[in-house]
Amino acid sequence: xxxxLSTRFRRRWRGGALALSLVLTLACSGKKxxxxxxxxxATGSQAARPGVWTLEGAAAPYRGVTLRAIGESxxxxxAMAKLATQFEQQTGIKVEVEMYExxxxxxxxxxxxxxxxxxxxxxxxxxxxxxxFVKNGHLKEVKSFMDNPALRDPSFKPEEQxxxxxxxxISWYDGKVYGFPFTALTMYLWYRKDLFExxxxxxxxxxxxxxxxxxxxxxxxxxxxxAFFHRPSERFYGTAIQGKRHEALWYEWxxxxxxxxxxxxxxxxxxxxxxxIVNSPEAxxxxxxxxxxxxxxxxxxxxxxxxxxxxxxQQGKVFELLMWTDxxxxxxxxxQSKVSGKMAFDLTPQDKGGKVGQIEGWSYLIPTDSKNPEAxxxxxxxxxxxxxxxxxxxxxxxxxxxxxxxxxxxxALSYSKASVDTFAVARPKPTIPESPQITEILVxxxxxxxxxxxxxxxxxxxxxxxxxxxxxxxxPMKYPVN
Amino acid sequence: MAYPRSRRAxxxxxxxxxxxxxxxxxxxxxxxxxxxxxxxxxxxxxTDLSYALPDHDxxxxxxxxxxxxxxxxxxxWGSFKATLRFVFVAVGIEMILGFLIALVLANQLVRRxxxxxxxxxxxxxxxxxxxxxxxxxLQGEFGMxxxxxxxxxIMGEQTAMLSDPDLAMRAVVLIxxxxxxxxxxxxxxxxxxxxxxxxxxxxIMDGAGRLRILWDxxxxxxxxxxxxxxxxxxxxxxxxxxxxxxxxxxxxxxATELLSIYTWRVNFRDWDLGYxxxxxxxxxxxxxxxxxxxxxxxxxxxxxxxx
Numbered sequence: 185x186x187x188x189l190s191t192r193f194r195r196r197w198r199g200g201a202l203a204l205s206l207v208l209t210l211a212c213s214g215k216k217x218x219x220x221x222x223x224x225x226a227t228g229s230q231a232a233r234p235g236v237w238t239l240e241g242a243a244a245p246y247r248g249v250t251l252r253a254i255g256e257s258x259x260x261x262x263a264m265a266k267l268a269t270q271f272e273q274q275t276g277i278k279v280e281v282e283m284y285e286x287x288x289x290x291x292x293x294x295x296x297x298x299x300x301x302x303x304x305x306x307x308x309x310x311x312x313x314x315x316x317f318v319k320n321g322h323l324k325e326v327k328s329f330m331d332n333p334a335l336r337d338p339s340f341k342p343e344e345q346x347x348x349x350x351x352x353x354i355s356w357y358d359g360k361v362y363g364f365p366f367t368a369l370t371m372y373l374w375y376r377k378d379l380f381e382x383x384x385x386x387x388x389x390x391x392x393x394x395x396x397x398x399x400x401x402x403x404x405x406x407x408x409x410x411a412f413f414h415r416p417s418e419r420f421y422g423t424a425i426q427g428k429r430h431e432a433l434w435y436e437w438x439x440x441x442x443x444x445x446x447x448x449x450x451x452x453x454x455x456x457x458x459x460x461i462v463n464s465p466e467a468x469x470x471x472x473x474x475x476x477x478x479x480x481x482x483x484x485x486x487x488x489x490x491x492x493x494x495x496x497x498q499q500g501k502v503f504e505l506l507m508w509t510d511x512x513x514x515x516x517x518x519x520q521s522k523v524s525g526k527m528a529f530d531l532t533p534q535d536k537g538g539k540v541g542q543i544e545g546w547s548y549l550i551p552t553d554s555k556n557p558e559a560x561x562x563x564x565x566x567x568x569x570x571x572x573x574x575x576x577x578x579x580x581x582x583x584x585x586x587x588x589x590x591x592x593x594x595x596a597l598s599y600s601k602a603s604v605d606t607f608a609v610a611r612p613k614p615t616i617p618e619s620p621q622i623t624e625i626l627v628x629x630x631x632x633x634x635x636x637x638x639x640x641x642x643x644x645x646x647x648x649x650x651x652x653x654x655x656x657x658x659x660p661m662k663y664p665v666n
Numbered sequence: 667m668a669y670p671r672s673r674r675a676x677x678x679x680x681x682x683x684x685x686x687x688x689x690x691x692x693x694x695x696x697x698x699x700x701x702x703x704x705x706x707x708x709x710x711x712x713t714d715l716s717y718a719l720p721d722h723d724x725x726x727x728x729x730x731x732x733x734x735x736x737x738x739x740x741x742x743w744g745s746f747k748a749t750l751r752f753v754f755v756a757v758g759i760e761m762i763l764g765f766l767i768a769l770v771l772a773n774q775l776v777r778r779x780x781x782x783x784x785x786x787x788x789x790x791x792x793x794x795x796x797x798x799x800x801x802x803x804l805q806g807e808f809g810m811x812x813x814x815x816x817x818x819x820i821m822g823e824q825t826a827m828l829s830d831p832d833l834a835m836r837a838v839v840l841i842x843x844x845x846x847x848x849x850x851x852x853x854x855x856x857x858x859x860x861x862x863x864x865x866x867x868x869x870i871m872d873g874a875g876r877l878r879i880l881w882d883x884x885x886x887x888x889x890x891x892x893x894x895x896x897x898x899x900x901x902x903x904x905x906x907x908x909x910x911x912x913x914x915x916x917x918x919x920x921a922t923e924l925l926s927i928y929t930w931r932v933n934f935r936d937w938d939l940g941y942x943x944x945x946x947x948x949x950x951x952x953x954x955x956x957x958x959x960x961x962x963x964x965x966x967x968x969x970x971x972x973x
Contacts, residue, residue: 287935294717294937298717316717316718316719316720316937319719320717320720416823416824417823419807427829427918428914428917428918429914429915429916429917429918429919430915430917482806482807482826483806483807483823483824483825483826483829484805484806484826484828484829485806485829486826486829486830486917486918487806487826487828487914487917487918496807501807617718617719617720618718618719620718620935620936620937621718621936621938624931624935624936628741628919628920631917631918631919631920632919632920634918634919635831635918635921636831637831637919637920637921638919
């Protein structure tokens, strides 16, 4: 007990000192934490009648509770925050949502979890963070809630209602379930349908390349299209890569890596460790190819991340690129985009790796120090319901429920088919505790390769050596570095 | 001589050694917010604490982290070199430009205040905002500065400063110069205006030219002020974070990865807090060494000048 207490005290103090350091050294967030009074849960008996589960009944003991959550400031979270008012009306449980930029949402959660303040009752986090949360004992397994008949909605059957591969990669770790997908994401091909269908452009393309313009299924075809439409004098570009030193670069390159038949490690699931193959010949070829696309990208492409290329696409300045499912909503929204209705979406082109995509997503997770874990579970379970998922999806979300994609209103979206097709072939990425550090190493080396400071081989060899050293005995290098 | 009663009482309190008592609250505050975290950082640097990796719960590892920094971390030393380059170039140009602008303003009698107010505007903008302004101006598509650099043929159509590893650092330096030259100007101008008039009038009477006066009188008389500004700007530039973070995030590649950015990355991206503490401590140590060397150089020159 003493040890536990002293460890907790140490961690609290460290968390506090770090928070202080963060504030003193950076002092740039501009967002103040609010400490709202936290009402005590209402006491009383369970309101549900035996055999009949109702949300109101299950939530009765927690009426008056305020749940605090944190996530990335994007349309899916805004949609969730709006839906939460319905939940409050039904249950009397209020949900306050803090929204931050991607990295800040992750940092704030790390500080909160390690200081054991328990500020957040549930958190929304990218799945690459899962391993370090689980291995450091920061998350509650949700199985205990799912097995509790007082909490479990009998109509909630995630084993049947979710894309199983996505759920098990995004929200499971070492065979245990820690949450549910807030968004099931992947990347695929975006291109300008209006230009693609323009007879003049098609004729010009055929005259130049000797074959009919078609949706690219190989990287050769992708390059041909990029080269054909690359018109820098008109400020129009064939493609745009996310070359900034930012995790966006790593995410984008993974599409090429997988497609060329490479991977980072030889593993079957994200939660396992295995031999390092990030410097395989396939990986080097993928990086060489990725680099070649700079020639058909805007001049500033090495300082662009997802927001920048998204803005370019919305302004109608790019012909094709690879982009995220949850950004598609914004490019098809006429209020935000000049190319709404002019876009088409498809699978990423293929190489040795065949049809492939990447599994990514944010999860609903409940911290060990959550002050209201049961109420948080009730909210999450409610959000995973079909109607909420459909509404969230139509407002910029990316649901993990297949039945949402079968709904006519969702099916009618121009990007639904591409999402489902890519989900079916998407591959996992590491979620082990070291995975964020692996990302950092690769982002640095990929950036050095793109700038020409290193060759693709040199950059990936360095990354492989650093990854192997970081992971230790479980991750020998399959392609040793000289 | 008889003091009034109240003054005599206060004098007695001070005489009895009560003075330090009144300084105690301020000292305590200083200990809590400066000395405490500093000592804690040093203590952390001898541990393996990581928020990312399990079983790295702050065990004592001796000098392992220091060894790793010195022998196995080329990225840290790359950042160190980049930081030195940034400090020397940016602060050097700021000093020269700031001095020249101050000289012009000191001799300008009409509307000096109005011009000075205009000159000071960049200094008053928050560094994050300066970063955002710089990013917009240098944006490769529609950035105003990019447009003119291309229009004048200084930069190619397919070049963008923040994406080019050879130009990104220049862009960062350029923006730092824009922001901080006014500070140098302000302090230099205050120094120039406070110089005694008589020696200058005597020099003019003796037939000294403008350059001669500048070289043999203005500069030597301003030496303490120049030293102070140089010291303040160097320390500040060494800690530069906000602008670079916004402009390039340390990229492309590692072209603009200053020590502060690297230290942030180790601490708040990798959550490798034991090693991050070593990086932070090294930054402190380097600044301390630079300051003391610099201070000694300045004070030795002053002593030599006094002789």
